[in-house]
Amino acid sequence: MIAVKDSVHDHIEIDGIGADLIDTPALQRLRRISQMGTVTYVYPSANHTRFEHSLGVYHIASQAVEKLDINGRTAETIRAAALLHDVGHGPYSHNTEAVIHRHTGRYHDEVLDLLETGAIAGILQEHGIEPTAVAELIRGDGRYGQLISGELDVDRMDYLVRDAHHTGVPYGTIDHERFVRELRYVDGELVLAPGNVQTAESLLLARALMNRAVYNHPTARISRAMLARAAERLIETGAIDGTGLRRMDDHDLLVTLRSNQATQHIADRLDSRSLFKRAVWAELDDAPDELLASEFDDRAALETEIAEAAGVDPAAVILDVPPSPSMAESTSRVVVNGEIRPLSSQSALVRALLTAQRDRWRFGVYTPEESTIAVGKATERVLGLDIDHLVTDDHWGRPATLSEFTEVGDS
């Protein structure tokens, strides 16, 4: 048995398959994948890694498995999936995920190939566990997949608390012990025991507040977009391919960006935190339908068009359009009056979160500070926006257009 001291859960005990997996290269690599990528530009204390998060998820999964009275190989499979659930992440975690997906067809939770080779494959075999069984759980499939990746999964029970601990932002501090205590399987579905509407609400609220203050802070979005752009360029130059990118760690990627002529200028900016600024920051209602419907190539074309209209280098314009806020985060199930019901049907608060998510949605156009005015006006023309309308305070309290942050951090 191994005992690891963790800043969030104190001692984490690891044994069985966990103890064997811990020293595999695929897992040790996560020591060099930052959990939050460029969020550290906003919250400088947020330097934690996917490795410590994986240990935390393993820890909560072990507790959940015990509370739910799951035993034997099923339990070992769940614990293995918990520990391995993030081995598919590329450098800077989610920051490069879209790029990798475009070039490999794989999201971070599609990891069967990584489980079927190398040290992990051997260990799974020794324990009589099929890689496919683990990969399915990591994808969120099946009865127990909900526990690893679902609305009530052990993943977010760890990351909300851990991200709060490391950023200093209190909103993520959920009562994770209560969640684990209240999990139940009813008719094959993972739900919270009766009397936990508020418990479920608190999880969604924590996530919504953390989304805005942390994960989607404008500065985090800008730097993330710059990093993704640079990674894309790297692939375009042929220096690496998507599969290579997927297996890099933060160190590899950053040093490679510095050494490649096509990406050096972005690496310089990231190194010295000379980030692009917002030329446009606009609400959902201002976003033309074709923009919302656009795909990667369309957006690249728009960037070029805006750059030309503004008389700047195409490399100096980044268009950042998040997915439409249509995906409900409210499919958690609670038991009320003996029936399993979707949380959103029980909670006005959760329904309001969906509205709020729409209200807070923004698309942005980013460019070096000296070009913000030109690029803002060019975007206006190209996309047919009403730029005056856009000159408005955004929810971070600063003029949303033609403006910028100088802060190192801001909550």
Add this chain to the structure above:
Amino acid sequence: MIAVKDSVHDHIEIDGIGADLIDTPALQRLRRISQMGTVTYVYPSANHTRFEHSLGVYHIASQAVEKLDINGRTAETIRAAALLHDVGHGPYSHNTEAVIHRHTGRYHDEVLDLLETGAIAGILQEHGIEPTAVAELIRGDGRYGQLISGELDVDRMDYLVRDAHHTGVPYGTIDHERFVRELRYVDGELVLAPGNVQTAESLLLARALMNRAVYNHPTARISRAMLARAAERLIETGAIDGTGLRRMDDHDLLVTLRSNQATQHIADRLDSRSLFKRAVWAELDDAPDELLASEFDDRAALETEIAEAAGVDPAAVILDVPPSPSMAESTSRVVVNGEIRPLSSQSALVRALLTAQRDRWRFGVYTPEESTIAVGKATERVLGLDIDHLVTDDHWGRPATLSEFTEVGDS
């Protein structure tokens, strides 16, 4: 200058009028007034007092005054009001407030009489501060009253964090430093600086979550109702009057309840945590209009009627009807696009809180465990309720009627 070590704010520095007021009997008495009254029956660690809370409020007020650049006598008056804002509380704080108000006409924030006499009066005079000026701030009146008692007051910035620290429930952990930093006066109104819709939301959400999990936990409500009933009985027996009750501390009241024949049985129950149980726990839609409109005397008559119908002692039936959930908690003001707007107009989440508050409203009828069925049925007849309808899971996950908790605590 005095420096006090505090479990929430670390060192609190007190000087000027604060240092003089700190050792007055009226303030030292708050060491013996528990902050949360009977909530400790649910959360056994919640034994903090109005004294430490008052120091915390003074601390935040001092920071706010500095940030807002308020100086001189105005600043001293605000600091004095912050330190003194709770001297009007009776024993067990809010638990006895309604009883005291009924008999003295005073709520806990009506303290002019206490400021005009004794040591406090002398100190205020020495510092050239009018008792009326301090009393007004404590009532929430005027430009600076909003800072002491209003939607964005320093009172709740302390109590949410402190109550979270002492109960162990994380929901109250707001970012209180950010609040203080973002306060502004615009046209005489205290608002949050532009870009703080989320900051404001987080305060209301924290309060809503704490309300349900902590302040209005059913067991807290039951024990609070028992304590209030006992205090009322004490006055009826002539043992004390309202004014006397108002100046007691927790120790006085508890020992007096034990020694008075009319209240001894409740004191025994409180001492040994043999609390009444819920005979009825019903939603707003089930509450007859006349019940909602009823006053103290009407409810006392109903209690007697129910007791007779159930064949139990009138002392064994307590009817607990909270105020209608009409009072908006959403009058915080935020600045959006240069205009001061009510938070509720800007936030779907805050509007949802109002709905949620209505959904969670419950009235209860409490009685000793052995009488819950009889009293439940009697209430059904007397109030014309449909008892079957009431047999439902409540949001704490337990049958709402004819049931009970055995837990010491529950979040």
Add this chain to the structure above:
Amino acid sequence: MIAVKDSVHDHIEIDGIGADLIDTPALQRLRRISQMGTVTYVYPSANHTRFEHSLGVYHIASQAVEKLDINGRTAETIRAAALLHDVGHGPYSHNTEAVIHRHTGRYHDEVLDLLETGAIAGILQEHGIEPTAVAELIRGDGRYGQLISGELDVDRMDYLVRDAHHTGVPYGTIDHERFVRELRYVDGELVLAPGNVQTAESLLLARALMNRAVYNHPTARISRAMLARAAERLIETGAIDGTGLRRMDDHDLLVTLRSNQATQHIADRLDSRSLFKRAVWAELDDAPDELLASEFDDRAALETEIAEAAGVDPAAVILDVPPSPSMAESTSRVVVNGEIRPLSSQSALVRALLTAQRDRWRFGVYTPEESTIAVGKATERVLGLDIDHLVTDDHWGRPATLSEFTEVGDS
């Protein structure tokens, strides 16, 4: 199973005999016994109670029992002892312990009489557990007694962390999870596993630092001495006897002190924090041998003599002489090279703690502020001290003689 939310350990699960014992009057009474007595005069946040501490000790004992693989009735007996270990405390815990011992012959850990009667007796019997077995563990006797009351007991693993949490003083924050993990029985002795010299040291250091900054802070000692004096006077007046005092709670004692003519003046002082001040605060080398050897009656006589010499009321002089610092706190056993050794033999730090304890020892004479000079001089004459020698800075940075604190708190 009962789950209680605790501010230190988060959720505490209680079942078996624990769940039955929790609602007994003897245990519920501990809700009204403050853990630290008058320490709250120094650290105003320190209002926690013996009840929450008892739950914490139960929690750690449950973990220890599991780690040590102790099962069945033995385990239940240990858990019962952990939960009940403080039921023998009088009001304000240790503050009244010497008074109670003088009049009843019982220290707080001598509780057999309390286990053989009332609700507790019945519950023990139902579970087939002998009251004597529980009482022995609470006394620290036998193989498992070391776990409840010994150098490595679960009692201090809880109180150090809990007292740190509530005072805000960080020194007590030991790594309690590590302690529980490293406990072993070797040849019937409870020891720490090999490699834990530092773990053991950290416990003693934490205790030493907390002793000075918290438990024996001069203001805490003064107020404690005043409370003990008042309790003694109460018994002398015949208002209560030692057995009665032992069963009071804080509320009872305080209200009784207020209502008794002989003690009212001390109650007034405690209520308004008008504490006595130090007239003398002297080191071990300055303490006459006969003072160190004196018993209660001798000291009472000395107090009278000093009062007469100073021309003040005998009630205005309190002589506070702590036990000689001879008791080693270093009998913890560690395993080094396969041998059980006393920690002090392995640790220069622990040996230094013994020296430090001697260096920090002080006896005090306390009196109202206006009499400090007269009483200081009178003490000089009566005890034959060299008062000039005493006018020195003490380790709290203030003149040790004829001086005083005005602070509310000081760490």
Add this chain to the structure above:
Amino acid sequence: MIAVKDSVHDHIEIDGIGADLIDTPALQRLRRISQMGTVTYVYPSANHTRFEHSLGVYHIASQAVEKLDINGRTAETIRAAALLHDVGHGPYSHNTEAVIHRHTGRYHDEVLDLLETGAIAGILQEHGIEPTAVAELIRGDGRYGQLISGELDVDRMDYLVRDAHHTGVPYGTIDHERFVRELRYVDGELVLAPGNVQTAESLLLARALMNRAVYNHPTARISRAMLARAAERLIETGAIDGTGLRRMDDHDLLVTLRSNQATQHIADRLDSRSLFKRAVWAELDDAPDELLASEFDDRAALETEIAEAAGVDPAAVILDVPPSPSMAESTSRVVVNGEIRPLSSQSALVRALLTAQRDRWRFGVYTPEESTIAVGKATERVLGLDIDHLVTDDHWGRPATLSEFTEVGDS
């Protein structure tokens, strides 16, 4: 004014020269220098950086400057020095310091060259501050140098608390607010105000406990020695020089180690945490005098000799000999009876720390696991040690020779 959210100090406000310096490349580089280097192999949550630490030191320095009533340019110089105090660190902070010193003659606090060039030079000039003045403070010279680098410096007030926060080890949790409050200048010397012997002790104790449990944990020492060895090899191959190494960040160094044939095998081991193990782990009394007196070249020769005797590659033997424990850590000054005295003269505990430091001193010989026995025996012969004597439990509870940890972490 910039406000940064920090996980340790909450909001840190930066203005004046601090706000100008924050975005210089030299400071932003510290985002990619880990605070604790290889300690993360023991405590996986310890991924914090020199950047966040520098902000924390700036924060405490600002508080100290205010408390000490230091103003104007002196204050700005101190704040600048606090923010810049770590810009001289090489990759992985102290881990590469000896290598860099050997090749450049500079320790991490010798930074004048870095202050006289680039963006920093310009900013200092704008503020009318001499680079030499800042560099002197960083070296610990002069009246105010003690504040930046001395026994009571703001550096350790931040790092002890921050390292505790991120490792999860509680020992470093000092009362840093109290330190800042109690600092005084007496006769040009920085001391703690009277009454702070214990405060000073607590700092040294915290550091001693953190040293053993964290900074000098055997696994941290082994991985640190491996990293230093690899960096040395890199310079030997001519791939970089000392000056180049000094300006790398963690990412640069790690990627360069991977790509250089001479260091690839160590990079592989570090990437996959296949660390060397201890072949020898011996006490001070067992260390031959010539070993203690040896310099770098002598040790390199010994390593080769041992490798030959063991029949292994010279790259597979690392000799790790810490400096002799002669440097007192106890030169803190306290004021007792109006005199400035060295803390060690006032504190038996501090004197004991010196002894303890000697007791805990170990030199190690590290090698791949499969060679531990051969290398252990070879070391025995080469250094003339008594190997049987060495086969002993060390204070981490594991056989000190021929053994190893498998744990990810251990406190």
